[in-house]
Amino acid sequence: MPPATTPTAAPTSADRSLGAQLLPWLLVLPIALLGLPFESWLSRFDPEPTLTATALVALVMWPVALATFGARPKRPWHVAALAIPIVVALSTLLGTDRVEGLRATIQSGVLALGFLGATHLDRKGRRALCRGLVLVTLLFLVPGLFRSIAEGPLALAGPLGNVGPTNQVALAGAAVGVWMVTLRRGSWRFLGGAAALAFALHAVLAPVLAGGLALVVCLGLSATVSPFAQDLRRARAVLAGTAGALLFAVIAVGFAHRGGDGDVEAVHATSNAAAVEQQESDAAPATTEGDSNAATDEEHGLEVSSAMPDHLGGARVRWLIWQTLPTMVAEGGPLGAGAGQFAAAYPPYRDPLERRASTWGTQLEHPHNDWLLVWAEYGWLGGLLATVLLIWVAWRAFTGLLSNEVASSALGAALIALLVNAGAHSVLLYNPASGLIAAVLCGACSGARGPNHVGLPRRVRTSFAVLALAVAIAVPSVPLWKHGRAMADFIERRAPHATSTVDLATLDDLSLAVAHAVETCPEAVLARSIEVQLALEYIAAGIEVERWQRKAAEAIQVRLDARPFSTAALLDRGQVALYARDVVDARAAWRAALEIDPEHPVALANLARLELTHGDVDLCLGLLERLTRLGDFTGSDRREMVRWAVRNGLEPDRAAIALGLDPDHPTAIYDEGERRDDELAKGIAHHLWGRQHMDRDDIQAAVRSFKQAVVAYGRDGIDAPLAILESASAQWLDGDSVRAREALATLPVVSVTAPAFMVHRRLAEAARQIAH
Incomplete structure (x- = not known):
């Protein structure tokens, strides 16, 4: 008869290593740092906070790699996540925009590290992760809600510069917070309720209705299928009641903000970069899509009518975008345009109505849907494989939701909310903070189902591979972070002169700031765009005209190399050519812009003015008639x-x-x-x-x-x-x-x-x- 065995006791806090105790907090640390009001981290002046935030998150992922060094993965195939950044890096070779390709590669590395790190979480670690997510939600939303009372709705944009990304970061913590409310005791119930309430207020006031609807789906599903080990009725009543109240608020706000065609969601700018580019576009509509504060009415011959197209509503704009994607996928072949290349490759496929409703061709950085983005960037073959991966993530979320462990079930519910929200935003592949949260949630749900002592024979080599990945994404993140600092410095210097003509000393100061940004990241599109606008100001002032014409031409070529279908770059090329009195090149550049966007009012107006002053008046009349028919003239x-x-x-x-x-x-x-x-x-x-x-x-x-x-x-x-x-x-x-x-x-x-x-x-x- 075999000897009796004594059951192994559950590990206590003293038995857990320091790394295991810190791991859940290290996983949320990169996200929390983005929410702190430190100008040295993520400046409120940064015109591209998503790019800078991606670099910052990558730089702070190395503690996760150190905390898991030597730990055995619970499932051998978990380490397959290390191959994802390699595949993404290879995919970027197909594209032209190196900066966006680098961002996508770094983002994939962050997701892989977050997933692998979270697979090592034990029961207490998952519970701590729930608390960390609630704190992140409060950190991102509460300051903005308080500032909005004095500063207005713009304060709701938060550290990422846009209400959409900020809402995405807070979504998981809000879902977990409602779960905490269902607990019978503990002070975390109140913090969880505060996080859920803050999220609901932000979603309604912003409004970001997609986030509210995603939380409604998450809570409704939780109230229906979750096992609830304790207090079944009370938990389901809280979840269902919260979902119903939020759904009512979302519907009410949706009808209050709907456009004339009955759509229910307002569209927000995809990024600060897009907002900056559009603000510059509005400054000089008849000449260029760039900033032109040095030029006055004597320099511009036309102001395109400020009457904008009717607001279509966020739902219809997204639908117009999604309808064009099958053609893009079919023409992209099995491998697509390449990771991070949507903004560079999509302009020829845009729906004219959507383009005009999006403020005269504002650059789309993503299609507002991660489930479709993988098809647009990775082709039909890559999209199919990526969709299978996303379905597996969704299955892991659902199995987590069915867990008898409250923390695992709450994390699974939060992951479901993010996956649902990814159907209306780029939550996973563009937002570095919410993407990391989703990867961590997936890892936590996967690790909860694995055994405690199953690993690869050569686990040390696996640990070194994780460290190598952390270093590989951190090294290129340093110049991106420096670039973000330089761009923020330029915007801060430019802000006092946003509505006035700058003097020569200020222009020189701004040029130095932009030159520093270009030096840190020579292929950055926005920095090169601003460099062109400053060069045009020097040219218009007659200062070192030939030198600045060369610099402008070089910057425009870099932009076109990165984004060949950029109408803004073509408009700038035409303007530089006109300053050089090269009417032929100016006409060719603006006609090329019209080939991409036949209804672009700035290109039409520029060509009309060119034909009036230097060419055929009859052609001018024809162009003016087109502008008039479009309602922009x-x-x-x-x-x-x-x-x-x-x-x-x-x-x-x-x-x-x-x-x-x-x-x-x-x-x-x-x-x-x-x-x-x-x-x-x-x-x-x-x-x-x-x-x-x-x-x-x-x-x-x-x-x-x-x-x-x-x-x-x-x-x-x-x-x-x-x-x-x-x-x-x-x-x-x-x-x-x-x-x-x-x-x-x-x-x-x-x-x-x-x-x-x-x-x-x-x-x-x-x-x-x-x-x-």
């Missing part, structure tokens, strides 16, 4: 464009044609000006009369007409250089050299992109004589 916009052109030397006959008037009948133009009380039309009529008098050698009549043209233009606020020059020349021919020289001295400074003056032959000879 009004009669006042057309008039403003002509005013700009006249201010920079446009011939009166071309101005008349652009306004829909007949240059062969100045009397009819004058009558129309009288009828509309339009001094611009009157000035054009007098200008045309003056030229007719010159053709008949009636110099005195020409002098009177040119003078009246100058006066009429002046009443409209235009210093028309061509009219002034011709008036001075006519006075010279009339023998009044003194007044001719006085008039010539009043010639205004025109734009560097202004066309060459086409002066009447006799008047041109007189102008040369005056100049000598």
Whole structure:
């Protein structure tokens, strides 16, 4: 008879190693650091907080690797997660945007480390993880909720600069918090309830309805299928009641914020980078999608109408995006565009209605759906394998939810909430904080089902592989973090001058800040975009024009190498070419932008202005008609464009044609000006009369007409250089050299992109004589 055996007692706190006790807190440490108000970590001025946050999270993952060093994986196949970053890194070789590819690779490494680390959590570790997630939710949401009282809704954006990503980070803690409320005793019940309440307030006030709905699904499923080892009725009542109350609030807010077509969710910018790019785009709609504070109305010939397309609602915008993805997947082949390449590869597939509803072509960084993103970036083969992996994660979440252990069941429920939310946002693959949370939850649910003493024979080599992965993602994260610091420094310096023209000293200071950002990450698209805008300001000011043209051309080429379908880069290329008086290249660049986005109002307006001043007026009229049909162009916009052109030397006959008037009948133009009380039309009529008098050698009549043209233009606020020059020349021919020289001295400074003056032959000879 075999000897009796004594059951092994459960390990106590004293029996657990220090690494095992710290591991759950180390897993949430990178996320918690993002929520701390330290400018040295994640600056509120950072225009690309997602990129910087990814680097920061990777830099703080090495303690997890150290804490698990030498530990045996509970399942041998858990170490297969180490292969995921390798596959992602290889996939990035297919793409063009190296920075986004690096971000995707680092993100995959973070997910792998988070998953492997969480598989080592024991029962107490999973319980501590629940508490850590609740604290993370409070850390991310409570400060923003309090600040929103004084600072308004923008404070709800949180450390990641957008309400969506912040809500995603808080979602898991909110789900766990509701579970804590179901406990019969313990002070953590109150903290859990506070986290759930903070999440509900944030989701409703922001609003981020997708997050609220994901929590409703999570709690409803939990109340239906969870075993609840203790206090069954009370737990289900709390979960179901919370889900019902939140669902009612979400529906009420959805109807309050719906667009005219009945959609229920407001769309928020995908990132601060997109917001910065769009803010710059709005600053100078007729010239470039970049910042142009150095340029004034004299530099821009048109302001596209500020009337925006009707708001479609978040649900419909997402649907329009998702409808285009099958074509992208089919044309991408089995391997797709490459990891992190959605923003670079997607523009040609965008739905025109969605593009216009998204504020005139704001760059989409992801399709707002991780389940579809893997198909767009990894192709049909990679997408299929990634979807199988996501389904396995969902199964692990469901098995965790069915666990009799309360902590495991709560973690499984939280993972289900994140997976549901990933169907409306990029929760897993773009947000570094919520992605890490999901990986940790998956690891915790997987580890809860494994035996305690099953491992690989060569576990030390496995540990070294984990350390190697931690180092591999940390090394490239350092320059990304430095880049984020440099970009934040630039935005902080630029903020006081956001609505004003900067002086030369400030411009030099800003250029140094951008140069530092470019030095830390030469292929960063946003930094290169800002570099181009500063170069354009130097060029417009006439400072080292050739040098800044070369720098701008180099920066634009880097942007186009990374994102070949960037309309913003093509618009900038056209503007730089126009400054260099290369009309052919400018026209080609803006036409290339229209091939990508045939309805882009800025490209259409730029081409219209170019044809008006340097090309075919009939083509200009056709482009203006297209703008008018699109609803982005009004009669006042057309008039403003002509005013700009006249201010920079446009011939009166071309101005008349652009306004829909007949240059062969100045009397009819004058009558129309009288009828509309339009001094611009009157000035054009007098200008045309003056030229007719010159053709008949009636110099005195020409002098009177040119003078009246100058006066009429002046009443409209235009210093028309061509009219002034011709008036001075006519006075010279009339023998009044003194007044001719006085008039010539009043010639205004025109734009560097202004066309060459086409002066009447006799008047041109007189102008040369005056100049000598």
